[in-house]
Amino acid sequence: MTGNATLYDVARAAGVSLATASRSLNGSTRKVNEEYRQRVLAAAEQLGYTANVSAQAVARGTSATVALLVSDIADPYFSAIAAGVIRASEEQGLNVTMAVTERDAQRELELVRLLRGQRPRVLVLAGSRFTDGAGDEPLSAELESFTASGGHVVLISRHRLAFDTVAIDNTGGAAALAASLVDLGYRGFAVLAGPANLVTAQDRAAAFTGALPAPPVAVVHGAFSRDAGYAGMLELIDRGLDTVDLVFAVNDVMAIGALAALRDRGIDVPGRIAVAGYDDISTARDVTPALTTVRVDLESAGAAAVALALGDGGTVQVGAEVVLRASTPRR
Amino acid sequence: MTGNATLYDVARAAGVSLATASRSLNGSTRKVNEEYRQRVLAAAEQLGYTANVSAQAVARGTSATVALLVSDIADPYFSAIAAGVIRASEEQGLNVTMAVTERDAQRELELVRLLRGQRPRVLVLAGSRFTDGAGDEPLSAELESFTASGGHVVLISRHRLAFDTVAIDNTGGAAALAASLVDLGYRGFAVLAGPANLVTAQDRAAAFTGALPAPPVAVVHGAFSRDAGYAGMLELIDRGLDTVDLVFAVNDVMAIGALAALRDRGIDVPGRIAVAGYDDISTARDVTPALTTVRVDLESAGAAAVALALGDGGTVQVGAEVVLRASTPRR
């Protein structure tokens, strides 16, 4: 067989009209003679027919797809979210298409435009906004015109924009973590605060320091990555951390980088200095010492996003829960 | 603005014909009066026009999409591959749509049919086949009729099927690892061999044991996951590993599970027993002790898959390189 079988082909093979074939294959309310139906199904099977979803999308004016935009799919944070989005989408018979922004606002805007071209039913944006609101304006406009044309937009963890959103509890979790650590006896804090212009990073850092009895000894900014965590920790070390007994990294990936830096410099963790992160990515429990962190159910967040879009919209919070592990023993 | 602007709208707004609008917006070889062109562009901009890719796909008879099928996107192995596929696709102006099989052959087949419906230009299947060939037949048929209709199929790491493939060096790497370990003085080996019916797992295990001077002391099967690695290691411990001085897990995720089990049982690594894995996922270097493994550049493999599809096809090997770390010191 060469070339894809078309609906017309199966209709002819089954000896029925196009309409009947369409109705028995993809139609909504079935009202087609059972015998015809069987003939069509058989013909389709025999010809290896698969409906051309593009054509369906054009004809119906809407496609069965969910478009997902993430910063970096290799980052466990986003791959967990993606897993949730994909699972929930598939359950609803929706396909997901996906693109990665590499944390570039400009690129993000382009990709949103591109994805809009697919006329997806839902557009999910995961990843935090920038605090300076750079590029917010055109993005908002783009998203608004998308919703105006019947699409659903769901934001994961970026509360600055006015769309349905799955909020991740950054402030509550960070504050609770700070409280727990103080409770454990820690007194001198340093913070690997991540990008100064990323809302999520800033929220976590601010809530954490806000819940401390005294201001942190040091705050270092850097990218949201493992390597930046490593570099930031080195910087902290070089600055001297005599009065520091705990380093809080605003995400686990950075915390793991920090652990590596401490190890490489021969500084005992948690003996000399304790470390805590945020997110509870799966490797958090596998590093040594196991990392104290704040658990966020990212996969649920992803699933919630599509549920929100397909449901009544609004905002939903996914909780954050402090998970104390070996990296922060009682002091 | 309500509803999506259509090409017809912008043509009218610009005072030109549909064809001219099409040509200046999406046309290939541009041969349109610059003034008209500007007018069209302005109108498009003003109306917030985005080409309906579905309509384009229907009209052109081909879509600009790459469909990617992975076993589990939350698994770092697959998310690295996905990152490569996405990056390379975007560089070529292709969108990627993605689905996850959850390692279920039946589901995989369904998803392939579903994805075919999108008439993608390329279909990338990542993830190993089953040794029993279960479900190979219908899958092959499906893939063949896809290629027959002009699509490109690329398999990543599953050499049993006759399509273009990005082969991952499982045997060479495993053999080299075995040799290195023997060289380091290890003599008693146990293998966490993963699923008995997964080609990749089997290849690695077989090549590893084949390169050993004597058969391994023990071989345990289980899923390809962290938890299965943990469970398998416990089983090994319970069987008694007096003569074992090294455990090889056929992938890093399992190896990390094994490390956790050893830690929980208070067994010193690498003092009492050494551990090695495969893949060199990014956390391999962050666990303690850092994991000896075999590096496979998964992201390159993903990128190579789309290059292959867009190029001349064939088979490409991505190399494997032994990476010795602290988990396997000289004995």
Added chain:
DNA sequence: CTGTTAGCGCCTTCAA
């Protein structure tokens, strides 16, 4: 170089 006009594959009124 521009506009007209068939389609692309499918869905969906509208009569029959």
Added chain:
DNA sequence: TTGAAGGCGCTAACAG
């Protein structure tokens, strides 16, 4: 219930 026919948004000959 079935079939014929128009239309979805866009592209690609085809004439002008």
